[in-house]
Amino acid sequence: MGYIKPLLRLPATQQLQELPEPQRRAVALVLRDLRDQANTEAEQAWRRRKGPMAAYWRAVSTYARHLAHALEQRTAVITPPAGDAPPEAK
Template identity: 70%
Template sequence: MGYINPLLSLPAAQALLSLPAEDRARIEAVMRELRDQANQEAEKAWKKRKGPMAAYWRAVATYARHVAHALSVKASP
C-alpha cells in the first residue's frame, strides 16, 4: 500500500495476525469482497446524490481494505 498500515499497531490486529495462515486467508478474502461491495454501494449512493451514504460506504471500503492488507502481512514468529 505504500505506507505503514495504522491497524497493525492495534492489539486486535496483532491478534488477527496470530491466527493460522488459512484462517487469515479466508478472512482476507471476505474483507476484499466486502471492499468491492461497499465501493459499489458508494457509487450507487453517489449517483443518487446521497453524499453522506456514499461517504459511509467509502469508509467501509477503506476499513475493509486496511484489514485485508493487515491480514496479508506475514505473521511475525
C-alpha cells in the same frame, strides 16, 4: 501500502494477524468481498446524491482493503515503531 496505518496498530488487528495462515487467508477473502460490496454501495449512494453515505461506504471499503492486505502479508505481525507504544506499555 508502504507505511503502517493506524488501523493496523490496534490490538484487535494484531489478534487477527496472529491467526494461522489458512484462517488469515479466509478472513482476507471475506474482507475483499466486503470491499467490493462497499464500493458498490458507495457508487450507488453517490449517484443518489447521498454524499455522507457514499463517504461512509468508501471508508468501509478502505478499512476492509487495509485489513485484507495486512492479513495477506508474509510477516503476520506488524509491530509499531518504538515511539508509538500504547500509553500503558510506556
